[in-house]
Amino acid sequence: xxxxxxxxxxxxxxxxxxxxxxILTVIFSSVFAPFIVPxxxxxxxxxxxxxxPGTPGHIFGTDQQGRDLFSRVLFxxxxxxxxxxxxxxxxxxxGTVVGxxxxxxxxxxxSVIMRLVDVWLSFPFILLALIINAIxxxxxxxxxxxLIITGWVIFARLVRGEVLALKNRDYIxxxxxxxxxxxxIIFFHILPNVFTPIIIISSLQISQIIIxxxxxxxxxxxxxxxxxxxxxxxxxxxxxxFNAWWMATFPGLALAFTALGLNLFGDxxxxxxxxxxxx
Amino acid sequence: MQRYLIKRIFQMLIVVFxxxxxxxxxxxxxxxxxILLLPMDATYEEIAEMRQRLGFEDSIFxxxxxxxxxxxxxxxGQSLRHPQTAVQLVFxxxxxxxxxxxxxxxxxxxxxIPIGVLSAAFRGSWFDQIAIVITVFGQAVxxxxxxxxxxxxxxxxxxxLPTGGRGELNNLILPIITLTAFYAARFARMTRSTVxxxxxxxxxxxxxxxxxxxxxxxxxxALRNASISIITLLGxxxxxxxxxxxxxxxxxYWPGLGRLLVQSLLNRDFPVVFTGVFFIxxxxxxxxxxxxxxxxxxxxxxxxx
Numbered sequence: 001x002x003x004x005x006x007x008x009x010x011x012x013x014x015x016x017x018x019x020x021x022x023i024l025t026v027i028f029s030s031v032f033a034p035f036i037v038p039x040x041x042x043x044x045x046x047x048x049x050x051x052x053p054g055t056p057g058h059i060f061g062t063d064q065q066g067r068d069l070f071s072r073v074l075f076x077x078x079x080x081x082x083x084x085x086x087x088x089x090x091x092x093x094x095g096t097v098v099g100x101x102x103x104x105x106x107x108x109x110x111s112v113i114m115r116l117v118d119v120w121l122s123f124p125f126i127l128l129a130l131i132i133n134a135i136x137x138x139x140x141x142x143x144x145x146x147l148i149i150t151g152w153v154i155f156a157r158l159v160r161g162e163v164l165a166l167k168n169r170d171y172i173x174x175x176x177x178x179x180x181x182x183x184x185i186i187f188f189h190i191l192p193n194v195f196t197p198i199i200i201i202s203s204l205q206i207s208q209i210i211i212x213x214x215x216x217x218x219x220x221x222x223x224x225x226x227x228x229x230x231x232x233x234x235x236x237x238x239x240x241x242f243n244a245w246w247m248a249t250f251p252g253l254a255l256a257f258t259a260l261g262l263n264l265f266g267d268x269x270x271x272x273x274x275x276x277x278x279x
Numbered sequence: 280m281q282r283y284l285i286k287r288i289f290q291m292l293i294v295v296f297x298x299x300x301x302x303x304x305x306x307x308x309x310x311x312x313x314i315l316l317l318p319m320d321a322t323y324e325e326i327a328e329m330r331q332r333l334g335f336e337d338s339i340f341x342x343x344x345x346x347x348x349x350x351x352x353x354x355x356g357q358s359l360r361h362p363q364t365a366v367q368l369v370f371x372x373x374x375x376x377x378x379x380x381x382x383x384x385x386x387x388x389x390x391x392i393p394i395g396v397l398s399a400a401f402r403g404s405w406f407d408q409i410a411i412v413i414t415v416f417g418q419a420v421x422x423x424x425x426x427x428x429x430x431x432x433x434x435x436x437x438x439x440l441p442t443g444g445r446g447e448l449n450n451l452i453l454p455i456i457t458l459t460a461f462y463a464a465r466f467a468r469m470t471r472s473t474v475x476x477x478x479x480x481x482x483x484x485x486x487x488x489x490x491x492x493x494x495x496x497x498x499x500x501a502l503r504n505a506s507i508s509i510i511t512l513l514g515x516x517x518x519x520x521x522x523x524x525x526x527x528x529x530x531x532y533w534p535g536l537g538r539l540l541v542q543s544l545l546n547r548d549f550p551v552v553f554t555g556v557f558f559i560x561x562x563x564x565x566x567x568x569x570x571x572x573x574x575x576x577x578x579x580x581x582x583x584x
Contacts, residue, residue: 015415115293115294115297116297118294118297119294119297119298119301119560122294122298122559122560122563122564122567123298123301123556123559123560123563124519124521124522124523124525124559124563125519125522126522126523126525126526127521127522127525127537127540127556127559130525130540130541130544131305131544131552131556132305134309134544134545134547134552135305135308135309207419211421214421215421215422215423215526218423218526219525219526219529219541220541220545221544221545234423234424234427237427238427238530241427241430241431241435241442242435245431245435245436248424248427248428248431249428249431252421252424252427252428255421255424256419256420256421256424259418259419259420259421260415260416260419263415263418263419264415267415
């Protein structure tokens with residue numbers, strides 16, 4: 001489908017367009033953060049601590065160490081976007097491969113993998129993530145690993161379901177009759193046909209992952225201060241609720257804004273790519 | 280029916296057993312807690328002696344077997360930070376969590392189902408548009424941030440409600456709103472899409488052709504069929520609701536299981552963490568079984584023989 005077709009579809013949908021613009025804004029500000037921000041996000045400025053929004057030079061105010069909140073929020077978007085993208089790409093790839101094999105070969109392999117998925121899904125997502133993070137240790141890299149370990153199952157289950165519906169289609173049977181290898185059938189004939197649901201679920205999963213990272217960091221695990229991440233900024237903000245409302249407000253707004261954009265765009269993508277699904 | 284029930288219970292036991300195994304490996308990977316149990320200046324010999332005494336020197340199979348046989352007797356060990364056993368500690372926190380979770384589910388359903396049904400029935404109307412916008416927002420706003428904002432507005436600025444804690448009715452209001460916002464949004468979307476799917480089916484068209492009123496079609500035919508998906512989602516969500524409680528309880532200092540687990544994780548009190556996690560997995564598996572059985576009551580087309 002040509003680019004122009006996509007653009008026309010996008011303009012026809014106000015919510016999809018809003019989502020797309022939000023995502024572009026967040027990506028733009030995260031990529032160009034070092035050029036936009038007025039201050040070093042980690043530069044403490046004690047005399048100017050807890051200044052309210054609108055203070056000259058500090059549009060969002062400053063935090064308990066006098067650091068510029070606007071700069072920190074902007075730099076925080078880098079962590080969120082990085083974690084969201086990297087996690088979904090790796091977890092999506094692992095889940096897809098597992099789902100393809102599980103669905104295609106079936107039998108004991110499928111039973112074993114699906115029981116594993118059941119067990120995984122019987123723990124609340126966020127709790128499992130907290131435990132794995134506590135075992136692995138804190139820090140950005142370990143948050144990504146944690147979210148990959150918890151996130152792949154969604155993809156595996158989705159892809160497996162799609163493969164089950166596809167594997168007895170005539171064109172697959174024809175490919176088998178022609179003597180093509182199993183691997184070739186899986187990756188050249190089945191995989192291209194499960195791409196659409198993978199893309200749709202990925203776009204919706206990114207916002208889940210970003211919120212999960214913020215939640216983990218908020219609870220004291222994950223990305224640690226002084227690195228500016230929305231989750232640990234909110235954790236700081238909560239401790240200063242009585243004297244600095246802005247510290248908890250702006251990072252959260254940025255987080256909700258990003259999640260909203262991703263969800264709107266994901267919904268639009270689903271409606272556009274898969275007309276069978278009604279909203 | 281009976282055979283199905285036995286099969287399902289058996290499957291549930293397998294999942295519970297696998298969950299127990301997963302918990303064991305998590306515990307194994309988390310390392311032994313000997314360092315935490317001994318004073319900072321413990322000698323190497325003291326550490327080795329303690330490890331020996333607690334059985335951390337045994338092979339992984341021996342440790343696993345011991346773990347399972349103790350777990351079957353309900354013994355998950357001693358809390359490393361509190362005088363109680365892990366099981367006592369976890370069970371003492373369950374009432375608070377159940378109170379929060381159950382009220383949140385009931386309120387969510389009361390809010391979500393009418394919104395979802397009306398949205399579907401009047402698809403494209405202003406009511407539907409507003410409902411869609413609200414539910415999209417409800418899903419995008421992270422629960423813990425909503426909680427903080429509610430505290431900021433109702434507790435800090437207006438001073439109408441307490442910032443946290445448990446005991447009075449006042450304490451319940453903000454945590455319930457926080458949990459409800461997210462779940463009601465999800466339930467409402469689900470209800471809307473399910474009812475829309477049902478309204479497009481042939482038998483609804485037939486019912487219309489027969490001249491039944493829209494109200495009768497909606498309540499007698501559409502809602503009954505949509506209820507299956509709603510029950511499934513509800514069953515799946517109840518487990519996740521306990522996950523939502525982890526965050527909400529922490530934000531509102533609610534003395535439930537979720538907050539206990541977060542504190543225990545931060546304190547590296549792993550026996551308590553794993554007992555709590557195992558309990559949640561069992562609850563989740565049981566709920567799935569109940570959901571399957573409720574299907575039978577709701578939908579006569581489904582038979583498990």
